Each structure stands twice: as C-alpha cells, then as structure tokens.
Amino acid sequence: MDTLIAPVMALVGWSLLVWLVMYVRRIPAMAKAGVKPQDAAFPGSLNVLPAGARQAADNYNHLMEQPTIFYATALAISVAGHGDALALQLAWGYVVVRILHSLIQMTVNLVNLRFLLFTASTITLAVMVVRECVKIWG
Secondary structure, eight states: OOTTHHHHHHHHHHHHHHHHHHHHHHHHHHHHHTOOGGGGSSTTTTTTSOHHHHHHHHHHHHHTSTHHHHHHHHHHHHHHTOOOHHHHHHHHHHHHHHHHHHHHHHTTOOHHHHHHHHHHHHHHHHHHHHHHHHHHHO
C-alpha cells in the first residue's frame, strides 16, 4: 500500500466534513432569511446569508480548487512509485495546513492568517511538484 493514499483520503474526508458543516449552517440560514432553493440559482444570490453560512460554503469551494492539484500530484507520485518519507511528510503537511486554513476561514476568518496558511500550503505543494518533476525528467 502506498503511504500517500492516507493523506489524500484524509483531505477528501475533511472536504466531506466541511460539506456537511456547510449545509448544517446554510439550510437553517436560508430558512431564516426566507430564501427558497430556487432563489439560489445565480451567483451571489446567497450573499444575504450570515457570515458563518457563507464562510463554510466559501471554504468548501476552496477545497474544490487547489487541492485538486494536490490529489493529482500525490496520486502521480504514488503511481510512479516515487513515494518516499519526504513526499509523505510534505503530503501530510499540506493536509494539516489546509485543515488549519478551513478552521480559520469557518471561524474567525482572519484574512491575513488565511493568506499565510494558503501560501504555506502552496509552497508545500510546489515542493512536491518540483521534486516529482526532477525525479521524472531530472
């Protein structure tokens, strides 16, 4: 079993948990605001919801963006048979930082801290990609 599968599945599991939080917050907020599901058909139509409901939805969207590159990278490293201790540490580091980013965005939503965490996760991902490219073409 390739060890990079565990951090991939951890981030997938986290994403599903954030999806659940999003709907636990969003559905009651929509009801309270009198927003019907058909009213939410266009971008920005849910901007009337309180911050907590929007923050969880925004974070879920963020987890569908850059982490897709992480999934592709981790799986490519695994398929190539290049998973090593550093690749595993980088993968887990990426997952931990993305979870911290989620927790900050869904709670206190401090943009400067979120940006720092986003930058840290991007650098971690870039190191994974560069290491693999060197192994492939090096």
